[in-house]
Amino acid sequence: MAKQAVQDLANTLKVLDDPSRLAIFDPLMRGVQCNCELGASLQMPMNLISHHLRVLRDAGLINARRDSTDARWVYYSITPRALNQLRERLGSFLDPQRIQPRQPSCGPRGVSAKMRIMGRG
Amino acid sequence: MAKQAVQDLANTLKVLDDPSRLAIFDPLMRGVQCNCELGASLQMPMNLISHHLRVLRDAGLINARRDSTDARWVYYSITPRALNQLRERLGSFLDPQRIQPRQPSCGPRGVSAKMRIMGRG
DNA sequence: GATATATTTCAATCTACATTGAATTATATT
DNA sequence: AATATAATTCAATGTAGATTGAAATATATC
Numbered sequence: 001m002a003k004q005a006v007q008d009l010a011n012t013l014k015v016l017d018d019p020s021r022l023a024i025f026d027p028l029m030r031g032v033q034c035n036c037e038l039g040a041s042l043q044m045p046m047n048l049i050s051h052h053l054r055v056l057r058d059a060g061l062i063n064a065r066r067d068s069t070d071a072r073w074v075y076y077s078i079t080p081r082a083l084n085q086l087r088e089r090l091g092s093f094l095d096p097q098r099i100q101p102r103q104p105s106c107g108p109r110g111v112s113a114k115m116r117i118m119g120r121g
Numbered sequence: 122m123a124k125q126a127v128q129d130l131a132n133t134l135k136v137l138d139d140p141s142r143l144a145i146f147d148p149l150m151r152g153v154q155c156n157c158e159l160g161a162s163l164q165m166p167m168n169l170i171s172h173h174l175r176v177l178r179d180a181g182l183i184n185a186r187r188d189s190t191d192a193r194w195v196y197y198s199i200t201p202r203a204l205n206q207l208r209e210r211l212g213s214f215l216d217p218q219r220i221q222p223r224q225p226s227c228g229p230r231g232v233s234a235k236m237r238i239m240g241r242g
Numbered sequence: 243g244a245t246a247t248a249t250t251t252c253a254a255t256c257t258a259c260a261t262t263g264a265a266t267t268a269t270a271t272t
Numbered sequence: 273a274a275t276a277t278a279a280t281t282c283a284a285t286g287t288a289g290a291t292t293g294a295a296a297t298a299t300a301t302c
Contacts, residue, residue: 001147003144006140006143006144006147007140009143010137010138010139010140010143013134013137013138013143014138016131016134017131017134017135017138018131019127019128019131022127022130022131022134023124023127026122026127026214029214029215029216029219029220030219030220030221030223031220031221031222031223032222032223032224032225033223033225034225034227034228036227037225037226037227067228067229069229070228070229073225073227073228073229075225077220078220080217080220083215083217084217086215087212087215087217090211090215091208093147093150094150094204094207094208094211095150096201096204096205096208098150098151099150099151099152099199099201100151100152101152101153102151102152102153102154103153104153104154104155104158104194104196105158106155106157106158106194107155107188107191107194108188108190108191108194
């Protein structure tokens with residue numbers, strides 16, 4: 001896997017690795033939410049919710065839309081495309097089919113590869 | 122999703138979110154590796170490799186086995202069961218099917234739900 | 243026993259970043 | 273214009289954890 005792809009994946013995982021932020025992402029995975037709803041159900045202060053939503057937005061995982069009649073109300077939702085891309089990246093990276101029998105290129109000298117793998121396994 | 126499940130998932134993502142550690146996990150996803158191989162290919166010092174491998178082991182994602190003829194050599198590999206469990210947890214959490222049309226329970230007063238969703242969308 | 247080898251562990255240092263509390267911004271109502 | 277509302281941003285603080293360099297551990301060889 002290319003260095004950049006590893007970096008990108010790590011960056012995305014870093015966006016989701018915080019328990020508070022993941023707890024916010026979860027209800028978003030069910031459907032549209034607004035700050036006050038998230039705050040009420042998760043018992044988190046509004047400004048912290050806002051902060052985490054900003055991080056999720058900057059990562060492209062969610063988007064925001066203001067209410068058409070009162071712009072103070074903002075509704076957040078998952079970005080389907082970003083979600084699917086993330087699923088693909090994770091699926092590829094964690095694909096069990098990648099795993100092949102393999103002999104490390106190092107080890108004790110003068111021992112055959114077959115001997116090496118046997119043992120106290 | 123249960124609070125504990127969110128916490129557990131966050132913990133696992135935290136294990137994988139570091140670029141260096143993810144860079145180590147990648148070759149492991151291809152097959153057995155030993156410390157010196159990882160160090161050489163990733164240009165990382167041995168002790169740092171060891172540290173990250175410890176974190177991955179403690180998370181249950183990889184296991185270690187010593188060479189049968191010379192115990193100084195240690196081979197690391199992915200734990201298939203843990204890998205599959207992680208894939209399932211991520212797949213469930215990020216399942217697009219979870220997303221349903223939804224009206225937030227808040228918003229401007231005296232505006233019907235239908236009116237609300239229309240607008241500059 | 244001395245030396246070499248592969249790895250692991252330890253601890254100091256530094257960076258990243260979540261959280262808290264305050265302030266600000268934008269919008270709506272009176 | 274004053275007041276209220278919903279959300280956002282700012283900055284200080286404290287914690288978590290990666291990295292570095294040194295030391296320790298375990299094993300093998302002579």
